[in-house]
Amino acid sequence: MGSVPPTTARSSAGDPVRTLELLWREPGARPSQRGPRQGLTVDEVVAAAIAIADEEGLDALTMRRVAQALGVGAMSLYTYVPGKAELLDLMLDTVFGRMPRSDxxxxxxxxxxxxxxxxxxxxxxxxxxxxxxxxxxxxxxxxxxxxxxxxxxxxxxxxxxxxxxxxxxxxxxxxxxxxxxxxxxxxxxxxxxxxxxxxxxxxxxxxxxxxxxxxxxxxxxxxxxxxxxxxxxxxxxxxxxxxxxxxxxxxxxxxxxxxxxxxxxx
Known part of the structure; x- marks a missing residue:
């Protein structure tokens, strides 16, 4: 599991409009664009990024690294999320949404x-x-x-x-x-x-x-x-x-x- 560095990133550092669109997407949504049908969902991209950060730490998280984990080209990842800043917000929101909540x-x-x-x-x-x-x-x-x-x-x-x-x-x-x-x-x-x-x-x-x-x-x-x-x-x-x-x-x-x-x- 990755060690904990000092603060290395900030949430809400990306495009606010695109970030909110992604955060409030329908579960399992695929990129809404013309062209060949996409083989992944945004959720799968986020899950892969969380797994990398959990195991190796935030410093290891790059768009290229996530693409490698998913077996796709690095540039194709940008059809799902605009960049690392927006991806980080999706990761945080997913973790917050899935954390157990005591009664x-x-x-x-x-x-x-x-x-x-x-x-x-x-x-x-x-x-x-x-x-x-x-x-x-x-x-x-x-x-x-x-x-x-x-x-x-x-x-x-x-x-x-x-x-x-x-x-x-x-x-x-x-x-x-x-x-x-x-x-x-x-x-x-x-x-x-x-x-x-x-x-x-x-x-x-x-x-x-x-x-x-x-x-x-x-x-x-x-x-x-x-x-x-x-x-x-x-x-x-x-x-x-x-x-x-x-x-x-x-x-x-x-x-x-x-x-x-x-x-x-x-």
């Missing part, structure tokens, strides 16, 4: 938000290349809107106005994205290194204890040693996620409680 009905609000966070975390684990795409201009296709609709329902009935619902969801998704990126980096580091985090810490921990001046760095020495011993590594992605998500929920809980009591937040 939120009947759950307390904290459990609803946990479920939304978990669904997104699992999506990033299956498709780590998504972490490398800036979606400040999201692909406005059916997959993206279905995802947004579902996740907003986790905040329904909590007394938040529409802007606050959007803000709260953005806040939650920002945490999940950051956490998933750190976890992906940790997994990539372990794949690229012959030494596991536990092995690295077993060697480094005792060495650090000998060389670090505990009188000069008393707090760092104490806290670092305690954290390293607790996690048996310098960083534990699962612990960081659990701890951070709880703090996110606590913070949103203050706002929700304020709205329930009719008080204004600072």
């Amino acid at each position: 939120l009905s009947g759950l307390p609000w904290r459990e609803r938000l946990r479920a939304v966070a978990r669904d997104n975390r699992e999506m990033y684990e299956r498709h780590p290349w998504v972490l490398a795409v800036s979606t400040s201009r999201p692909p406005l296709g059916p997959g993206m809107l279905a995802k947004y609709e579902h996740e907003l329902k986790a905040f329904e009935g909590l007394g938040l106005d529409d802007i606050e619902m959007d803000d709260a969801l953005t806040y939650l998704m920002g945490f999940v994205h950051s956490s998933a990126h750190s976890a992906a980096d940790a997994r990539a580091s372990q794949r690229e290194d012959s030494m596991t985090d536990e092995q690295w810490w077993a060697i480094s921990g005792p060495l650090l204890a000998r060389v670090i001046d505990q009188e000069k760095y008393p707090t760092a020495s104490r806290v670092g040693a305690a954290a390293g011993a607790a996690h048996n590594s310098p960083y534990n992605p699962d612990h960081a996620y659990d701890f951070g998500l709880q703090r996110v929920l606590d913070g949103l809980g203050v706002l929700i409680d304020q709205r329930a009591s009719g008080t204004a937040g600072g």
Whole structure:
């Protein structure tokens, strides 16, 4: 599986009109043009591109590479999608549309938000290349809107106005994205290194204890040693996620409680 680079692409960077036409196409649609009947569908092109990005990372994704995977000429691929920018939007929207969505009905609000966070975390684990795409201009296709609709329902009935619902969801998704990126980096580091985090810490921990001046760095020495011993590594992605998500929920809980009591937040 491909490693996760820094942000390397942006969604909605292509022709907006053509992109929206493709995003909202009929499922299984073929290019609407004269000439020989096309042997592929847009969906098949997108599926091949997702498979390449999942396995090799976003840097490996080129129109030529997708064409090779499909067994067609590189130029013929442009009869299906205008270019890589539009293809990337189709890939994102497809992933968003197909990701599992937990049933939120009947759950307390904290459990609803946990479920939304978990669904997104699992999506990033299956498709780590998504972490490398800036979606400040999201692909406005059916997959993206279905995802947004579902996740907003986790905040329904909590007394938040529409802007606050959007803000709260953005806040939650920002945490999940950051956490998933750190976890992906940790997994990539372990794949690229012959030494596991536990092995690295077993060697480094005792060495650090000998060389670090505990009188000069008393707090760092104490806290670092305690954290390293607790996690048996310098960083534990699962612990960081659990701890951070709880703090996110606590913070949103203050706002929700304020709205329930009719008080204004600072």
